[in-house]
Amino acid sequence: MTSQASRPQTMAEKILSRRSGQVVYAGDLAVVDVDQVMVVDSIAQSFIERMQRDLGALPKHPERVSIVIDHVAPASTVSVAQAQKEAREYAAETGVRLFDVGRGICHQVLMEEGLARPGWIVLGSDSHSTTYGAVAAFGTGMGATDIALAAASGKTWLRVPESVKVTFTGELQPGVTAKDAALEMIRRLGADGATYQSIEMHAGDRFTRGERMTLANLCVEAGAKVGLVVPGGEILTEYGYDIPDWVYPEAGAAYVQEIHIDLSALNPRMSAPSEVDNVHDVAELRGLKVNQVFIGTCTNGRIEDLHAAADVLRGRQVAPGTRLLVIPASSQVLEEALTDGTLLTLQRAGAVLGTPGCGPCMGRHQGVLAPGEVCVSTSNRNFIGRMGDKDAKIYLASPAVAAATAVMGRIALPQDLTGAPA
Numbered sequence: 001m002t003s004q005a006s007r008p009q010t011m012a013e014k015i016l017s018r019r020s021g022q023v024v025y026a027g028d029l030a031v032v033d034v035d036q037v038m039v040v041d042s043i044a045q046s047f048i049e050r051m052q053r054d055l056g057a058l059p060k061h062p063e064r065v066s067i068v069i070d071h072v073a074p075a076s077t078v079s080v081a082q083a084q085k086e087a088r089e090y091a092a093e094t095g096v097r098l099f100d101v102g103r104g105i106c107h108q109v110l111m112e113e114g115l116a117r118p119g120w121i122v123l124g125s126d127s128h129s130t131t132y133g134a135v136a137a138f139g140t141g142m143g144a145t146d147i148a149l150a151a152a153s154g155k156t157w158l159r160v161p162e163s164v165k166v167t168f169t170g171e172l173q174p175g176v177t178a179k180d181a182a183l184e185m186i187r188r189l190g191a192d193g194a195t196y197q198s199i200e201m202h203a204g205d206r207f208t209r210g211e212r213m214t215l216a217n218l219c220v221e222a223g224a225k226v227g228l229v230v231p232g233g234e235i236l237t238e239y240g241y242d243i244p245d246w247v248y249p250e251a252g253a254a255y256v257q258e259i260h261i262d263l264s265a266l267n268p269r270m271s272a273p274s275e276v277d278n279v280h281d282v283a284e285l286r287g288l289k290v291n292q293v294f295i296g297t298c299t300n301g302r303i304e305d306l307h308a309a310a311d312v313l314r315g316r317q318v319a320p321g322t323r324l325l326v327i328p329a330s331s332q333v334l335e336e337a338l339t340d341g342t343l344l345t346l347q348r349a350g351a352v353l354g355t356p357g358c359g360p361c362m363g364r365h366q367g368v369l370a371p372g373e374v375c376v377s378t379s380n381r382n383f384i385g386r387m388g389d390k391d392a393k394i395y396l397a398s399p400a401v402a403a404a405t406a407v408m409g410r411i412a413l414p415q416d417l418t419g420a421p422a
Ligand SMILES: CC(C)[C@H](C(=O)O)[C@@H](O)C(=O)O
Pocket: 040, 042, 043, 071, 125, 126, 127, 128, 141, 362
């Protein structure tokens, strides 16, 4: 461990110092208690195998382990059904928490359940576990072996990451969203521009919790280990989080890179195939014919995302020849959208509604793409073959742009929709 006299620390260094009980800086090793271990359905079988066969261990703190059946839910094949059955049995035997089919996408569910909190260490068997940085939790993805070791021992070790500082200034223009800011951030950093680093986002009191989740979620698309949004104003306290002083970065901390994003200068953005950092103004891509639009995922399947889509779709119709799939990120989002009429608006516009979960995001079921098809999705990855055939093309955008595209049947901005809704 470092012997240097204490110097100002980044947010990652602050959290890992506090949680390891030692003053650590980038490059040091930190051994920390893990507050929550999250296992998704697709990884559950290997996790259970590691626990039972390789480690011969039970979870040290069952209440700190959650299994979420979300990626292929309800089950699509007999082998998936079998794996999910084993996950349920394992949860019943060991007392770990289980969120079953329909509860929603792991990251959304953990957040709703208060299983990610400021200063916590949250490990997920899923790369988008960076999402928990929205509430100043050190959230990161790991493979089944590391996840099992953490569940068995209650601890993990981490090399303290270097940090990139991203500062957001100005205010978003109408029609421009946190998704556009996140895509711009990934464009600026590049797909591997923050490999194993912490992206520390300074936004003051801008961005709601949901918007912060969108930002932190995309961080892994620049290769980041963690994406930490510095708590600002009352945003998180409004949700009832206690924010300890020791999560805040210190002035004068060392960053490997600093970038500034002026939100007031940002246009709606779109990531074109087949890399997330291939980001353009939507206006440049406008007019391309689209077969499927997908609104959902851990990036943009929250109630505010469905509201943004409904605002565009209200009184309008999805273009003939285009499919619009809408999948709420969780049962809570579904219930809110049901209660406030959002689902009726979407249904009347011609949307196809799906069970809360990942849906077709990674091409396993419920809306995979045929060769040559084009999809506009609110998700976070547009790699070749991600949503089905390798010759399908995926464009990533905000829910408002996705909804406008569904109405036009072509890539479009909400302002392209002419005339009052019918
Ligand atoms: C299935 C899971 C391991 C995977 C991930 O790690 O992110 C998936 O959620 C994804 O988005 O590609």
